[in-house]
Amino acid sequence: MSLFGWSRRSSAPVARGRLQILLAHERALIGQTDLVGVLREEILAVISRHVRIEDDKVKVTMSRGDTVSTLEIDIEVPIATAAGRAA
Amino acid sequence: MVAKLLVVTSGKGGVGKTTSTAALGAALAQAGQNVCVVDFDVGLRNLDLVMGVERRVVYDLINVVQGVARLPQALIRDKRIDTLSILPASQTRDKDALTEAGVGRVIAELREKFDWVICDSPAGIERGATLAMRHADIAVVVTNPEVSSVRDSDRMIGLLDSKTVKAENGERIDKHLLLTRFDAARASRGEMLTVEDVLEILSTPLLGIIPESDEVLRASNLGSPITLSNPASAPARAYLDAARRLCGEDVEMTIPSDRKGLLGKLFPRRAA
Numbered sequence: 001m002s003l004f005g006w007s008r009r010s011s012a013p014v015a016r017g018r019l020q021i022l023l024a025h026e027r028a029l030i031g032q033t034d035l036v037g038v039l040r041e042e043i044l045a046v047i048s049r050h051v052r053i054e055d056d057k058v059k060v061t062m063s064r065g066d067t068v069s070t071l072e073i074d075i076e077v078p079i080a081t082a083a084g085r086a087a
Numbered sequence: 088m089v090a091k092l093l094v095v096t097s098g099k100g101g102v103g104k105t106t107s108t109a110a111l112g113a114a115l116a117q118a119g120q121n122v123c124v125v126d127f128d129v130g131l132r133n134l135d136l137v138m139g140v141e142r143r144v145v146y147d148l149i150n151v152v153q154g155v156a157r158l159p160q161a162l163i164r165d166k167r168i169d170t171l172s173i174l175p176a177s178q179t180r181d182k183d184a185l186t187e188a189g190v191g192r193v194i195a196e197l198r199e200k201f202d203w204v205i206c207d208s209p210a211g212i213e214r215g216a217t218l219a220m221r222h223a224d225i226a227v228v229v230t231n232p233e234v235s236s237v238r239d240s241d242r243m244i245g246l247l248d249s250k251t252v253k254a255e256n257g258e259r260i261d262k263h264l265l266l267t268r269f270d271a272a273r274a275s276r277g278e279m280l281t282v283e284d285v286l287e288i289l290s291t292p293l294l295g296i297i298p299e300s301d302e303v304l305r306a307s308n309l310g311s312p313i314t315l316s317n318p319a320s321a322p323a324r325a326y327l328d329a330a331r332r333l334c335g336e337d338v339e340m341t342i343p344s345d346r347k348g349l350l351g352k353l354f355p356r357r358a359a
Contacts, residue, residue: 009277010276010277010278011277011278012277012278012279012281015233015234015280015284016284016288019234019237019238019288020288022238023238023241023288026238026242030242030245
């Protein structure tokens with residue numbers, strides 16, 4: 001390349017590589033956020049048909065690991081309501 | 088007459104949204120289309136300045152949204168091309184003055200009057216930007232061959248596919264990439280992302296490549312869209328070609344150059 005070939009190597013391929021890795025990660029992350037939101041709404045709708053629960057008592061979180069991802073659903077049901085329905 | 092609604096967006100600021108809105112709007116109007124360019128950058132309006140109509144602003148988009156003025160009172164007709172109009176943004180109000188219903192009403196009225204309505208989006212992904220893209224049929228994503236701009240464009244493409252009326256109705260919004268401030272010589276030396284790099288990363292069809300040029304600053308200094316102030320310049324030719332592609336013409340993709348040499352004239356640089 002140029003006289004300064006060693007100190008001034010092409011930087012565009014570095015930019016390209018960094019972007020490809022970053023965007024693959026960010027696209028997955030944004031898709032995941034949407035999925036959690038959708039799941040939360042649908043779970044809330046199903047539970048609400050049977051038990052009266054507060055909108056903010058359904059917590060859905062997803063953690064993505066290298067080999068396995070976990071979906072955690074935490075629903076807080078008022079004791080009176082749950083007992084009343086069960087009786 | 089029902090207009091095509093086009094949003095010029097990018098996420099990142101300073102990449103050339105306003106310049107491109109003015110140039111594409113003027114280019115379409117020069118081709119005989121009836122065009123209105125709309126500034127959505129409430130609080131930081133600049134399209135009026137780039138178009139050279141800053142001293143003729145009386146009413147603005149927010150006045151019309153709020154019913155203080157009627158649309159025809161706020162529209163400013165360009166003195167150079169009579170098929171080109173501009174609807175300025177408000178400089179004093181804040182962006183919360185724009186409501187979705189109000190914007191929808193104004194957009195519907197604009198669609199009746201013009202062939203093309205081109206919305207200049209503010210930077211960012213906040214309310215102003217999402218409202219500007221909300222009703223769009225076509226999106227032009229302005230991108231510089233630079234990492235932060237490409238990343239933000241990727242984010243905007245995601246939003247266009249999820250937050251627009253078309254996307255919510257299960258339709259596809261027509262997205263195009265406009266690569267601005269491109270320097271073919273630097274890209275060939277490996278100092279700048281190439282056209283192919285950007286296209287591969289963003290997987291969005293190319294509308295045009297606007298070469299880096301001193302003529303762009305000169306046009307904004309003069310308050311004239313570059314396709315009017317210097318239609319023979321390289322960036323103007325790139326914008327004129329892009330406008331023809333928007334109209335459905337099949338125009339070969341080139342990177343226009345201002346090189347004066349005979350070789351440059353005989354062999355214009357091809358791209359992609």
